[in-house]
Amino acid sequence: MASSAESDWVSRFADEVIAEAERRAPGAVIVCASGLSPSGPIHLGNLREVMTPHLVADEIRRRGRECVHVISWDDFDRFRKVPAGIDSSWSEHIGKPLTSVPAPPGSVHANWAEHFKAAMVTSLSELGVVYRGISQTEQYRSGAYREQILLAMRERHRIDAILGQYRTKQKTSTAEESLPEAVLAAEGSGAATEDDGSGGAEYFPYKPYCSVCDRDTTTVTAYDDETTVLTYVCSYGHGETVKLSEFNHGKLVWKVDWPMRWAYEGVVFEPSGVDHSSPGSSYVVGKQIVREIFSVDPPIGPMYAFVGISGMAKMSSSKGGVPTPADALRIMEAPLLRWLYARRRPNQSFKVAFDQEIHRLYDEWDAVGAKVQAGTAVDAIAYDRARRTAEIELPVTPRPLPYRMLASVVDITTGDPAQMLRILHDLDPEQPIDDLDEVRPRLDCAVHWVAEQMATDARTEVASEPDxxxxxxxxxxxxxxxxxxxxxxxxxxxxxxxxxxxxxxxxxxxxxxxxxxxxxxxxxxxxxxxxxxxxxxxxxxxxxxxxxxxxxxxxxxxxxxxxxxx
Missing domain, CATH: 1.10.10.350 (Arc Repressor Mutant, subunit A)
Structure with missing residues (x-):
């Protein structure tokens, strides 16, 4: 790992971002960005979409520069499929905005998007991620993007020509087909595979949601640039003529929407997953569209690699049942989870341990901490980024006993507090533990791990009688x-x-x-x-x-x- 700020990947990107921001608009607030689609569980692969710009934005703020990290909630995306484990009757909502789809059964949230967004919001708070959230539903429905939408429609022929340069490549090698299965875990927005608007007789980069059935199974049949009068038909038999200068119930297709937002927000830094970086993909096409249509330079940012789970080949939120940041934070402290993302360059893959490997991971984390205390650590920068941000220092366990020891104590005592305290008190007679709070939150993480992740055949049962x-x-x-x-x-x-x-x-x-x-x-x-x-x-x-x-x-x-x- 890097031994100085000069060779630390976060610092290097911060240098580049500051230089690029100064070139564009000296002294302006620097904008780093992420995008998340609450189409299902937002998993640990998606977390890299957030942690990469978070760490860079945090470094910029540590240097005293004003920097904002915006997270776009792609909650105006279409509902594409019913995830595993959800009643198949939800298929009737396919094609509707995520914020128009009812929340899963038993949820307390107003809609599908809010349900899956809520857990991530809580996890980001625990991880110390400071950001400005932007609901794309609110943006589109408020008319915030009116000028950009009308511009894209006026320039639809130029956009179509840009997209046409890549369509032949896509027919032979789509973004998903050209990538190994395991790498698909690094998916960014849930809108990555949406069409580019080329379905009708004439190309239109705007997709209305039907005012009757609320689905985007619509085709624009006519549009007048002068009056902005637009006519569409819906596959369910509906049709409507509206003025696009007043109509707020639709959105730009993804490959135009993303670069439009770069221009609108003034984004200087945003990473992208590997599925966005292949020929003809959203990021590659978007860079050209943002320059030629919206007259703005694209953001700089790395491609980030996949995040795996011990014992699992990959994760994809479309599969259902994938581990989320909330799942990880039940079994590991927030600084440790931050460390996993901070210590690896974005293009390096890594795994989050949910099995016995978590014991080794904690041993490694504790060893680095001991070296930092002794002044001998070569990866002290990543450790510091894990422990604190420009704004806060994350809570840590006062007496960080080895995780494997705590897990053993929990296992043997079946989590009985009195028995756990008895054992922990006897560990070191010279420095006895008199209160379980001294070993929290790590103890609570171990309790959850034993209850939820420990293999049944690994559990300990003490003999009741002598053999x-x-x-x-x-x-x-x-x-x-x-x-x-x-x-x-x-x-x-x-x-x-x-x-x-x-x-x-x-x-x-x-x-x-x-x-x-x-x-x-x-x-x-x-x-x-x-x-x-x-x-x-x-x-x-x-x-x-x-x-x-x-x-x-x-x-x-x-x-x-x-x-x-x-």
């Missing part, structure tokens, strides 16, 4: 090992003490000093001893780390389960 058959058949060295363990429990009743004890018992049996370097023979004896303890304590050959397991079970019960019969 008398196993204890009766032990060899002499095994009996000696168990006696050494029992004899040392009280004296070593702490995490550090029990760690020394369980690794030291095999050394005692072999007659070796406690500080001897581990040999292959010693490691084999230790492993055999560990397996014996697991079998006696849980009936299995593996489990949570033994010192944690012993603390959780309690000294008296350990003695009962491992003491051979007289």
């Amino acid at each position: 008398t058959e196993l204890l009766s058949g032990l060899a002499d060295d095994e009996n000696r090992s168990l006696r050494h363990l029992v004899d040392g429990l009280d004296e070593n009743w702490s995490l550090a003490g029990l760690t020394t004890l369980v690794y030291g018992v095999p050394k005692m049996v072999l007659g070796l000093p406690m500080d001897v370097a581990p040999s292959a023979e010693l490691k084999a004896v230790q492993r055999k001893f560990f397996v014996l303890l697991y079998r006696l304590l849980t009936g299995r050959e593996t489990g949570p780390r033994l010192p944690t397991l012993l603390l959780a079970i309690g000294a008296d019960r350990v003695r009962t389960l491992v003491t051979p019969p007289a």
